[in-house]
Amino acid sequence: MKDKRMILKEFFAELQSEHLINGTVLIAKDGELLYKGAFGEAELDPKRKLKINSIFNLASVSKPITALGVMLLVQANKLSLDDPIEKWLPNIPYKGVTVRQLLNHTSGLPDYLELFAHHWNKSQIAVNQDLLELLIKYKPERLFEPNERMDYSNTGYVMLALIIEKVSGLSFAEYMKINIFLPVGMQYTEVFCPRLSEQAMDNYAYGYIFDVYKGKHVLPDEFPETDFVVYLDGIVGDGGIHSTVEDLYLLDRGLRNGALINEALLEEAYSPVSPKLENPFKYGLGWILEN
Numbered sequence: 001m002k003d004k005r006m007i008l009k010e011f012f013a014e015l016q017s018e019h020l021i022n023g024t025v026l027i028a029k030d031g032e033l034l035y036k037g038a039f040g041e042a043e044l045d046p047k048r049k050l051k052i053n054s055i056f057n058l059a060s061v062s063k064p065i066t067a068l069g070v071m072l073l074v075q076a077n078k079l080s081l082d083d084p085i086e087k088w089l090p091n092i093p094y095k096g097v098t099v100r101q102l103l104n105h106t107s108g109l110p111d112y113l114e115l116f117a118h119h120w121n122k123s124q125i126a127v128n129q130d131l132l133e134l135l136i137k138y139k140p141e142r143l144f145e146p147n148e149r150m151d152y153s154n155t156g157y158v159m160l161a162l163i164i165e166k167v168s169g170l171s172f173a174e175y176m177k178i179n180i181f182l183p184v185g186m187q188y189t190e191v192f193c194p195r196l197s198e199q200a201m202d203n204y205a206y207g208y209i210f211d212v213y214k215g216k217h218v219l220p221d222e223f224p225e226t227d228f229v230v231y232l233d234g235i236v237g238d239g240g241i242h243s244t245v246e247d248l249y250l251l252d253r254g255l256r257n258g259a260l261i262n263e264a265l266l267e268e269a270y271s272p273v274s275p276k277l278e279n280p281f282k283y284g285l286g287w288i289l290e291n
Helices: 002-016 059-073 099-103 112-119 128-138 154-170 173-182 244-255 263-269
Strands: 023-029 032-039 041-044 048-049 209-211 215-217 241-243
Touching: 002 023, 002 128, 023 244, 032 263, 041 059, 048 173, 059 154, 059 173, 059 241, 059 244, 099 263, 112 154, 112 241, 128 209, 154 173, 241 244
Parallel strands: none
Antiparallel strands: 023 032, 041 048, 209 215
């Protein structure tokens, strides 16, 4: 009987031969590394191949890492999950929302995409503080009262990044690097805003959209329907973390071996929102839960 490693090797070789995969892969079980590989292109023009240490924009996979940053402050007794957010963001016009409710998407905060679409100069790149100032200025209505129901909230995770900065006295990028990335050896991981940064990132894997009118793949920057990726490039916390599959494996090991947060807090992070609430999926404090 073939072992797991050989089965995986043959499976991904077949996917590659059929041109069905473009990306990097790492598979491990119970701490045992079973397979890793890189397939396809990191950049189309000029052509550049993906490597195992190619760096990807994690998008919303950033959320559990942001949540981990919050839990570290809770562990250090610098923050409580039940702190009202106005304790740390005094002028925010949504009183009675807690840090916990930001983490588990029960805050009811309004969506920021619509807010920026109506009230932002698209020639400028927004940062987190800009979102807070727009919320204070325009006071868009809550979607619902806190803990009334659950609704996935990007806005909540941007507020969490601002709270991390307020509590720690560091920028979100510095805090995450010092307290999470470096301690577990995530050498290629950082909070990065490619359109805002003056420096390019080595080994960066670009994401493309297929333009049916041009008949080719283009960067989302060039596509009218996704122009928000440009002017919202400086928004972090809900996204903005860039990493590699190997670094994410190191993060997983750090969580499992207690190198970051204690078992009690990890258990709390992995516990679902109250079953009394209407939930589209099981969610803890930053984590979508399988079981």
